[in-house]
Amino acid sequence: xxxxxxxxxxxxxxxxxxxxxxxxxxxxxxxxxxxxxxxxxxxxxxxxxxxxxxxxxxxxxxxxxxxxxxxxxxxxxxxxxxxxxxxxxxxxxxxxxxxxxxxxxxxxxxxxxxxxxxxxxxxxxxxxxxxxxxxxxxxxxxxxxxxxxxxxxxxxxxxxxxxxxxxxxxxxxxxxxxxxxxxxxxxxxxxxxxxxxxxxxxxxxxxxxxxxxxxxxxxxxxxxxxxxxxxxxxxxxxxxxxxxxxxxxxxxxxxxxxxxxxxxxxxxxxxxxxxxxxxxxxxxxxxxxxxxxxxxxxxxxxxxxxxxxxxxxxxxxxxxxxxxxxxxxxxxxxxxxxxxxxxxxxxxxxxxxxxxxxxxxxxxxxxxxxxxxxxxxxxxxxxxxxxxxxxxxxxxxxxxxxxxxxxxxxxxxxxxxxxxxxxxxxxxxxxxxxxxxxxxxxxxxxxxxxxxxxxxxxxxxxxxxxxxxxxxxxxxxxxxxxxxxxxxxxxxxxxxxxxxxxxxxxxxxxxxxxxxxxxxxxxxxxxxxxxxxxxxxxxxxxxxxxxxxxxxxxxxxxxxxx
Amino acid sequence: xxxxxxxxxxxxxxxxxxxxxxxxxxxxxxxxxxxxxxxxxxxxxxxxxxxxxxxxxxxxxxxxxxxxxxxxxxxxxxxxxxxxxxxxxxxxxxxxxxxxxxxxxxxxxxxxxxxxxxxxxxxxxxxxxxxxxxxxxxxxxxxxxxxxxxxxxxxxxxxxxxxxxxxxxxxxxxxxxxxxxx
Ligand SMILES: Cc1ncc(C[n+]2csc(CCOP(=O)(O)OP(=O)(O)O)c2C)c(N)n1
Numbered sequence: 150x151x152x153x154x155x156x157x158x159x160x161x162x163x164x165x166x167x168x169x170x171x172x173x174x175x176x177x178x179x180x181x182x183x184x185x186x187x188x189x190x191x192x193x194x195x196x197x198x199x200x201x202x203x204x205x206x207x208x209x210x211x212x213x214x215x216x217x218x219x220x221x222x223x224x225x226x227x228x229x230x231x232x233x234x235x236x237x238x239x240x241x242x243x244x245x246x247x248x249x250x251x252x253x254x255x256x257x258x259x260x261x262x263x264x265x266x267x268x269x270x271x272x273x274x275x276x277x278x279x280x281x282x283x284x285x286x287x288x289x290x291x292x293x294x295x296x297x298x299x300x301x302x303x304x305x306x307x308x309x310x311x312x313x314x315x316x317x318x319x320x321x322x323x324x325x326x327x328x329x330x331x332x333x334x335x336x337x338x339x340x341x342x343x344x345x346x347x348x349x350x351x352x353x354x355x356x357x358x359x360x361x362x363x364x365x366x367x368x369x370x371x372x373x374x375x376x377x378x379x380x381x382x383x384x385x386x387x388x389x390x391x392x393x394x395x396x397x398x399x400x401x402x403x404x405x406x407x408x409x410x411x412x413x414x415x416x417x418x419x420x421x422x423x424x425x426x427x428x429x430x431x432x433x434x435x436x437x438x439x440x441x442x443x444x445x446x447x448x449x450x451x452x453x454x455x456x457x458x459x460x461x462x463x464x465x466x467x468x469x470x471x472x473x474x475x476x477x478x479x480x481x482x483x484x485x486x487x488x489x490x491x492x493x494x495x496x497x498x499x500x501x502x503x504x505x506x507x508x509x510x511x512x513x514x515x516x517x518x519x520x521x522x523x524x525x526x527x528x529x530x531x532x533x534x535x536x537x538x539x540x541x542x543x544x545x546x547x548x549x550x551x552x553x554x555x556x557x558x559x560x561x562x563x564x565x566x567x568x569x570x571x572x573x574x575x576x577x578x579x580x581x582x583x584x585x586x587x588x589x590x591x592x593x594x595x596x597x598x599x600x601x602x603x604x605x606x607x608x609x610x611x612x613x614x615x616x617x618x619x620x621x622x623x624x625x626x627x628x629x630x631x632x633x634x635x636x637x638x639x640x641x642x643x644x645x646x647x648x649x650x651x652x653x654x655x656x657x658x659x660x661x662x663x664x665x666x667x668x669x670x671x672x673x674x675x676x677x678x679x680x681x682x683x684x685x686x687x688x689x690x691x692x693x694x695x696x697x698x699x700x701x702x703x704x705x706x707x708x709x710x711x
Numbered sequence: 712x713x714x715x716x717x718x719x720x721x722x723x724x725x726x727x728x729x730x731x732x733x734x735x736x737x738x739x740x741x742x743x744x745x746x747x748x749x750x751x752x753x754x755x756x757x758x759x760x761x762x763x764x765x766x767x768x769x770x771x772x773x774x775x776x777x778x779x780x781x782x783x784x785x786x787x788x789x790x791x792x793x794x795x796x797x798x799x800x801x802x803x804x805x806x807x808x809x810x811x812x813x814x815x816x817x818x819x820x821x822x823x824x825x826x827x828x829x830x831x832x833x834x835x836x837x838x839x840x841x842x843x844x845x846x847x848x849x850x851x852x853x854x855x856x857x858x859x860x861x862x863x864x865x866x867x868x869x870x871x872x873x874x875x876x877x878x879x880x881x882x883x884x885x886x887x888x889x890x891x892x893x
Contacts (some may be wrong), residue, residue: 269728270728273728273735274739277782278783328890329886329887329890329891331785331880331883331887332723332782332783332784333782334883454780455776455779455780456773456776456777456779456780458776459772459773460773
């Protein structure tokens with residue numbers, strides 16, 4: 150027991166949770182916390198971002214790479230409203246995060262005091278839990294609970310709204326631990342009958358097919374996944390957030406699902422006889438029209454969150470639990486099997502996709518640079534071992550399609566919310582989580598300008614992220630939709646851009662602009678010559694299309710190749 | 712899919728803001744709450760929400776799971792009318808002069824309603840029953856002009872011999888001991 154202020158109690162509590170990095174931005178109602186932070190500089194590395202949205206995305210990037218809880222401090226009012234995008238993003242992408250928001254004193258609550266906003270009301274629909282701390286005595290309890298909730302079960306964001314009086318009051322402090330909440334069961338009980346049913350269905354399958362989602366990564370179940378796939382010889386594909394759970398060249402990894410995914414896995418979804426969904430949620434970007442989705446198949450759904458079962462696609466067999474626990478139980482009951490012929494049947498689609506799409510994207514040796522070839526050039530330069538961060542749009546899909554992975558927890562992207570501007574700050578967070586790894590960010594000229602103020606954070610913190618800006622002078626993904634579905638009526642998608650190299654220069658960050666293949670090779674070499682931050686601006690073809698494409702809401706097999 | 716009336720029972724910790732969290736689930740799914748009643752339960756510190764809603768069987772499953780997912784919700788259940796004993800209470804204000812009409816008295820008798828208060832000007836009548844019953848009484852009384860009418864949300868009790876909440880709480884208590892014993 151030690152008598153401290155509420156602010157200090159907060160810091161001691163988060164240190165007790167193992168936190169050493171905080172992303173934030175100060176202001177009036179959180180000043181006491183920042184004042185205490187001054188005394189804990191050696192234990193807590195606070196990264197001053199340039200916008201609170203950036204703080205949340207940085208915390209997300211940090212959390213996604215490391216598996217630890219990302220932490221943000223922001224002030225009340227506009228400080229909080231600026232975090233909403235990141236909190237929503239973390240919610241839909243299941244990212245563990247604790248956001249501490251300053252709040253006016255308890256006596257002023259509800260009076261429209263300066264910079265007062267209803268934080269709990271605004272954030273509760275987009276958080277796993279949000280709680281207002283009104284008394285210093287509640288801090289130890291609330292912080293312990295917040296971290297437990299954020300990281301357990303299906304992870305997610307938690308908001309702690311910290312009133313100013315609670316920051317200033319003194320309290321007899323002792324840190325608390327939380328690993329049980331009566332009303333919250335993070336991991337559902339395993340039902341052995343379901344394990345047996347699942348194993349039986351897989352043993353009887355002639356054409357089994359596994360869909361790998363982020364649940365595998367969140368459950369640290371990469372090894373268990375492979376044992377499962379290998380024992381019964383099951384081909385697998387990944388969702389956008391499930392990428393990097395299997396390395397790209399893993400033989401049973403047959404590519405990406407979804408709207409801009411690979412042809413074979415999307416086609417095979419409607420050809421398999423048993424579809425095994427592992428820690429994924431049948432997002433509409435994966436399923437297209439659910440009325441025709443995998444109708445021929447028996448569907449087995451492994452998930453930790455009961456509310457995902459039969460939410461979008463009806464499951465015939467649901468296996469609740471952490472996939473790290475449930476997969477091995479099923480694997481134990483599987484017969485050793487071989488599905489060589491079925492797996493080989495994917496090749497034909499791969500070949501077609503290669504001819505129609507991939508070869509054009511990677512092997513065109515004349516004309517403008519293609520987005521895909523830039524991505525692959527970077528991926529090859531880092532020997533497939535880097536962390537990939539993406540922004541949103543064509544750059545994101547191209548990066549997901551053509552970047553290669555060897556290591557898990559290496560794909561950081563805004564999946565469910567599709568947040569432009571996610572990229573730069575998320576890359577900052579990712580790099581801080583794994584300083585020894587190379588972190589490559591791909592973004593478009595639109596998304597770059599949504600959070601480019603974070604170049605200031607990169608400059609101040611000397612954070613060595615490698616930024617590759619695929620500059621097409623358009624809001625490319627929207628332009629693509631307008632080209633294909635709006636008779637080329639390009640409404641509000643053309644961009645007149647600043648000189649991005651001059652911007653990088655203003656922040657003291659080295660950069661170059663490349664237009665030809667020789668320049669690209671040279672630029673890549675220069676970018677990786679040291680481990681400092683770098684902005685490589687690639688002039689890519691203006692009217693590039695991300696293909697293949699399954700138009701939204703249509704059948705998963707309705708794939709445009711050109 | 713066929714829509715019918717489901718009664719949802721939610722048991723929660725007594726946390727402020729929980730009602731908001733629950734109603735958001737309905738709003739997002741574009742469902743109208745027909746009736747809502749909230750009160751402390753028989754167990755100290757646990758609140759009970761009774762909500763009735765029209766929807767189909769798939770939707771009720773999804774709604775229940777999404778409510779259950781909220782951290783401070785202990786457990787959410789749903790039932791159809793056949794599995795429940797349920798009641799609503801209705802209050803009616805009529806003019807006392809009308810009451811002196813013998814026909815009104817016979818209506819009150821017929822519906823087994825009660826007179827709560829008689830004033831020189833007005834009389835308050837109370838009736839407990841299902842919506843259709845309290846509605847019928849309203850319509851009959853309204854022939855004489857009802858000055859005010861109010862009906863509560865439904866409250867209900869399951870007919871099942873199993874007390875699901877108690878079983879759940881017992882299970883959680885065992886789990887707590889396992890974890891904290893470690
Ligand atoms: C915050 C936000 N606003 C708008 C959108 C809609 N949107 C999706 S992709 C896109 C275009 C992105 O353009 P750019 O950043 O240049 O990347 P490109 O598609 O050209 O690679 C837009 C506007 C979004 N996803 N997020």
